[in-house]
Amino acid sequence: MTVTRDSITDFVRTLEDDISRVAICGTSYSDIGGVARVIEQQAIELRNGGYDIDIFTLEGTRKPPEDVSLHALGHFETSPYKEVDKLLTLASPSALNFVRSANRFDLIITHRFPFSTLGHMAKVIHNVPYVYWSHPSGSSDELFEGLAHAWARVQHHLETQNYAVRKADYLCAVSEESGEYIEAKTGREAVVVPNTITESRFGDVADEKKINEQFGLTPHDTIVLHVGRISPRKNIHRLIEAFQAATEGEAECKLLLVGEESMPEYSDRVRELADDDVVLTGFVDDKTLAGIYNRSNVYATCSLSEGWGLPLSEASYFDLEIVAFESIPAVNSLDGAYPVVNEDYDEFREKLCEKVNRD
Known part of the structure; x- marks a missing residue:
């Protein structure tokens, strides 16, 4: 039976009692993109719930919520299709520094690759609980051609079936359908926390x-x-x-x-x-x-x-x-x-x- 929580704060409060500082991570925190909106909503809600929040991203062009720190790690730019460069980000000094200093946090929430892998690395090295927040409900590689098609297939695997996702301490999804999908891919139970808008x-x-x-x-x-x-x-x-x-x-x-x-x-x-x-x-x-x-x-x-x-x-x-x-x-x-x-x-x-x- 799928477990559902009413909000991100409700979910975090069901975890360990001593959580106070939370890192929320995603590939982009900008004025475009649905994942950035989810990160913003989560940061605001958890901040209002009394948690200290840091946002980590590759590209951060949007102003963070009040009393929330934003850290842009940057990324390599070596190919015409910049999404592929996310693979190289794992070896960047800023990404490795994120992992080295992850013991500052009591909980790491990651949205999408490469932060799924970085979150898993932080868990292995520092034993920091790591949450993978699943967004995809299916592969969309058929919509692309060439390098974009190949990357869509790789990214879908990285965000549904790879080792870092399967070994997360907690799997969360934004809907029952997405929860069922990630459960089928990982064999793990997911917690559903529906998206809400930032009014x-x-x-x-x-x-x-x-x-x-x-x-x-x-x-x-x-x-x-x-x-x-x-x-x-x-x-x-x-x-x-x-x-x-x-x-x-x-x-x-x-x-x-x-x-x-x-x-x-x-x-x-x-x-x-x-x-x-x-x-x-x-x-x-x-x-x-x-x-x-x-x-x-x-x-x-x-x-x-x-x-x-x-x-x-x-x-x-x-x-x-x-x-x-x-x-x-x-x-x-x-x-x-x-x-x-x-x-x-x-x-x-x-x-x-x-x-x-x-x-």
Whole structure:
């Protein structure tokens, strides 16, 4: 039977009594990326619970929460596909220094490789309890080609089945589906701790007039929103196709794609598909993002694999109706969310058409 905890603080308090200083580790702590948002939420909640928190990351460009220390280890840059360089990070002086000084902490929480391996090394050397926080719900290597395809396969193995993951003191997952997945890969029981949003991010909301002016919208436009990197993993091209089919003949309907364009070749493909009713906003700050959520009518995603789906939780916070495939755990747990049979694009288009026309 899967064990579920209501929050990260609830989980930590079920562990040893003498935990006071916690390291939370992930590959990136920046303004983009779902894992960075989870780390931020965990840091704030544990800080509010009375713990001393340090965040360790390879790249740290986002301001950390108040009273939380941020340490950016950096990484090698030796290949055109920087993800591969994470393998070399294990041998970097900053990574080795992290392991050497890990006995400062009473608990290490790691998100993704290479911190899974570094956490395991700290456990072996210093006997510091190590938590591996699992995010993946399936491999997405089929969405990539060439070196990216090979790395996706390697990274999926490193984050589900390798020795460091299997030997963690505790395995945690963000949903029951992700918990079952990592349990099948490791043979270990996982503790489910659902993701929650950081409400303080959305305390300042850009007004509707400003959002309309900034992104070329009219007050009468119905807005379908997607938030996330413009990448094959998010299946953006299929979302555009579904939107265009669902809104054919609708003059006042726009699809807003909010997220960084980090893969030029895929961005070119997306822009070729996009017509005047598809708006790529690029990265936006929290105030603007809150304004976009507040301005939008429907949230839609064709992503086939998410550990949880944090933007869906954010959309629900702003009372948006949501259309997404049932393989995304969040869609099965949120009010106003409508799960669609996985890869049934006809049903997806019909459901999206229904929501757009009703609004």
